[in-house]
Amino acid sequence: MQRSRWILIVSLMVLVSFVLAACGGGGGSTQSSTPTSQAGGEKKRVTVLGAFGGGEADAFEEVIKVFEAANPDIDVVYTGVNDFDTQIVVRVQAGDPPDIAGFPQPGGAARLAAEGNLVPLWPEVLALIDKNYAPFWKELGTFGGTPYGVFHRVNAKGFIWYNKPAFEAAGYKVPTTWDELKALTEQMKANGHTPWCEGIESGAATGWKGTDWIENIMLRTQPTDVYDRWIAGEVAFSSPEVKRAFEILGEVWFTDGNVYGGRQSIVLTNFGDAATFLFTDPPNCWLHLQGSFVTNFFQDSVKADLDNKVGLFVMPPIDPNVTPALEVGGDVFVVLKGRDRPEVRKFMEFMATGASATPWAKLGGGIFPHKDQDLSVYPTSIERQVAEAILAAQAARFDASDAMPAAVNAAFWKGVTDWASGNRTLDAALAEIDAAYKQ
Numbered sequence: 001m002q003r004s005r006w007i008l009i010v011s012l013m014v015l016v017s018f019v020l021a022a023c024g025g026g027g028g029s030t031q032s033s034t035p036t037s038q039a040g041g042e043k044k045r046v047t048v049l050g051a052f053g054g055g056e057a058d059a060f061e062e063v064i065k066v067f068e069a070a071n072p073d074i075d076v077v078y079t080g081v082n083d084f085d086t087q088i089v090v091r092v093q094a095g096d097p098p099d100i101a102g103f104p105q106p107g108g109a110a111r112l113a114a115e116g117n118l119v120p121l122w123p124e125v126l127a128l129i130d131k132n133y134a135p136f137w138k139e140l141g142t143f144g145g146t147p148y149g150v151f152h153r154v155n156a157k158g159f160i161w162y163n164k165p166a167f168e169a170a171g172y173k174v175p176t177t178w179d180e181l182k183a184l185t186e187q188m189k190a191n192g193h194t195p196w197c198e199g200i201e202s203g204a205a206t207g208w209k210g211t212d213w214i215e216n217i218m219l220r221t222q223p224t225d226v227y228d229r230w231i232a233g234e235v236a237f238s239s240p241e242v243k244r245a246f247e248i249l250g251e252v253w254f255t256d257g258n259v260y261g262g263r264q265s266i267v268l269t270n271f272g273d274a275a276t277f278l279f280t281d282p283p284n285c286w287l288h289l290q291g292s293f294v295t296n297f298f299q300d301s302v303k304a305d306l307d308n309k310v311g312l313f314v315m316p317p318i319d320p321n322v323t324p325a326l327e328v329g330g331d332v333f334v335v336l337k338g339r340d341r342p343e344v345r346k347f348m349e350f351m352a353t354g355a356s357a358t359p360w361a362k363l364g365g366g367i368f369p370h371k372d373q374d375l376s377v378y379p380t381s382i383e384r385q386v387a388e389a390i391l392a393a394q395a396a397r398f399d400a401s402d403a404m405p406a407a408v409n410a411a412f413w414k415g416v417t418d419w420a421s422g423n424r425t426l427d428a429a430l431a432e433i434d435a436a437y438k439q
Contacts, residue, residue, distance in 0.1 A: 043075040044343040049091070050102030050331070051084040056153075059366060062359035063152075067350045074343045092117050097336035099344045106140065106149070106398060109334050113143040119335040121147045122345065128352040132370045136396045141332055150352050153366045154330030156390050157291035157399070158216040163278045164311035167286065174311075178220075178318040185258060188286055194260045196252060197277040197285035199269025200417065207413030209271045210249075210420060211401040212327070213289060217245040219325040220318040224395055227325070231403045233437050237415075237430040246419070246426055248318065253420060260285035267421045272297040279309065289315065292367060292386045307381045314389050325395035330369070361387075411436035 052060050057080045064076045079098070081087045085108050091097050092112065103109040112118050121129070126147060129138050133151070141149025160181075162172075170191065175181040188195040200209040218227050222241050229235045230242060237243075254263055260277055261269060275297045277284040288294070295306060302309045317324045333351055335344055350356050354373035360366040364379045367387050378384040390396075401409045415433040418424035424432070 043073055044341070046074060046076045046100065046344050046347050047098040048076060048078045048100045048102065048333075048347075049084070049088060049098035050078065050080055051082075051104045052078075052102070052331075053080045053082065055365065056080075059360040059363050062363065063356055066355065066359050067347060070350075071343075071346060074346065076347055088112075092336065097339065099339040099341070100333055100335055100348065102152070102331045102333045103149075104331055105329075105402060106143075106332055107403065109149060109332055110143040112334070112336075113146070113148050117337050118143075118148045119337060119340040121150070121348075122340070125150065125345065125349050125352055128349055132352055132354060132372045134369070134371070134391070134393065134396075136393070137369055140328075140396065140398065148334050149332035150334075150348055151330045151332050151369055152351050152356065153360065154328060154369050154390060155292050155367060156329075156386060156393075156396075157212050157327040158219075158315045159290065159292060159294075159312045159386070159389070160315055161275070161278065161288045161290060161294060162286055162311045163283050164309055166283050167311055172286075174313045175316050177316050181316050185252075185287075189257050193283070194257065194285045195287055196259045197274045197288040198253065198259050198266050199271050199274030200266055200420065201268055201270045205413060206267065207415075207417040208401065209290075210416030211412050212291070212399070213249050213252075214242075214245050214416070215327055215400045216289070216315050217248050217318065218242070218400070219327060219395075219397060220315065221245060221248070221322060222319075223322060224325050224397055227397055227400065231400050233404075233408070237412075237433040238427070243426065243430060246430070250426070263420070263422065267417050295382065310382055312382065312385060323394050325397050326390065326393035327399060328390065328393075328396045329399060405437070407439040408433065408436045 050060070057078065060078060064078060068074060068076060084104070088097075088101050088103075088108065097117070101109070109118070121141075126138075129141075129147070129150065137151050138147055141147055141151060143149075170193070172184060172187070175184050185195040200207055202208060218230065218241075221244060222230075226235055226241055235241060253259055253266060259266060271290075275288055275290060275294050276299055278286065278288055279299055279302050295303060295310070298306075298310070314326070315324075333348065335348060352370075354368070354370040357366075357368035357370050357373040358377055361368060361373065361383075362377045362379070364383060367383060367390065369390055371391060373387070375384050375387060378387060401412050404412065411433045415424070415429040418432075419426055419429040
């Protein structure tokens with residue numbers, strides 16, 4: 001009798017364990033590929049792998065909520081990982097890719113496309129891209145001649161920032177040409193003001209800030225095809241085109257009185273600290289080139305009142321015969337091979353509309369390229385101005401150093417640093433960068 005009771009108890013325990021397993025009682029159930037049950041049937045699931053974490057992941061979840069509200073039969077599950085570049089490769093090689101991957105850099109997506117692991121964009125999403133984006137975004141999402149990528153949250157570089165109340169009180173005007181910017185620099189010095197705040201120190205990555213200067217000058221002195229051939233190693237750093245960009249930067253950095261702290265301070269000053277010099281009282285310096293993310297480094301009192309304290313303008317054109325291009329970055333979403341189910345396509349098509357920008361833009365911290373977006377939802381005029389600059393761009397390219405081979409990228413950082421510090425002549429620095437292509 002006792003033995004029978006034990007058999008019954010054990011049988012019941014086994015039955016309960018099977019029931020719990022079938023119900024997905026584990027804490028990681030949201031990552032399962034099993035569709036979610038609901039009263040009206042089963043939801044179709046779309047999995048997205050990306051690099052968003054923390055507040056960015058929370059903002060992206062708000063984007064997903066808007067899509068799910070309009071598509072109650074679809075459950076979109078986002079997973080953010082710190083080592084995205086490694087994880088996406090591992091999962092593809094293991095035959096367990098997500099439906100959609102959001103690449104923070106296009107290089108990884110281009111490699112997967114070349115390996116045949118991505119789905120080319122289909123007519124419906126291409127029509128939305130043609131309608132809602134400037135043409136260059138489609139070009140930037142094209143790998144090997146085939147469009148694969150939909151851009152969502154983006155950023156841009158090449159903005160010149162200033163202390164808005166001090167700038168206006170001094171009677172300074174925003175320049176619209178390079179000659180006007182040079183004249184403003186001289187006017188500031190004549191008024192006893194140091195024009196430029198600069199610093200390129202960044203630990204092991206010291207010098208990247210200088211490469212941004214060169215890239216932005218290249219995009220205003222050379223056609224985009226020359227910029228592309230420069231990235232590919234077909235236009236040498238020692239070429240007249242690239243050397244001229246360094247020489248133009250040298251006029252800004254090395255002219256007496258132009259930079260706060262002088263030439264030697266450029267390589268010793270942290271890139272984030274340099275941004276804060278604009279907002280001392282009085283300003284230590286008056287102009288600072290940096291990307292749209294620079295507001296993260298401003299003093300807390302400035303971040304709390306961006307619209308009243310901060311002004312910006314895009315680096316002006318340099319060569320009147322060259323259409324200026326904006327240096328941009330962004331998250332490009334692609335569909336993995338064999339995963340282009342109708343629900344996956346529907347989410348990608350949603351991402352190509354301004355409606356997908358609104359939830360994140362409202363929260364702040366995200367800028368979007370969609371022509372049909374509602375610019376009024378941005379919480380600050382600074383974010384709105386950055387978005388407007390992106391929308392107004394006639395051409396755009398990615399960060400050149402990021403797209404170059406790793407050895408060349410590192411040599412570029414070092415070359416700019418050695419040249420800025422005076423440890424290398426310009427010709428020697430350029431020759432050393434060119435040599436990195438042979439490594």
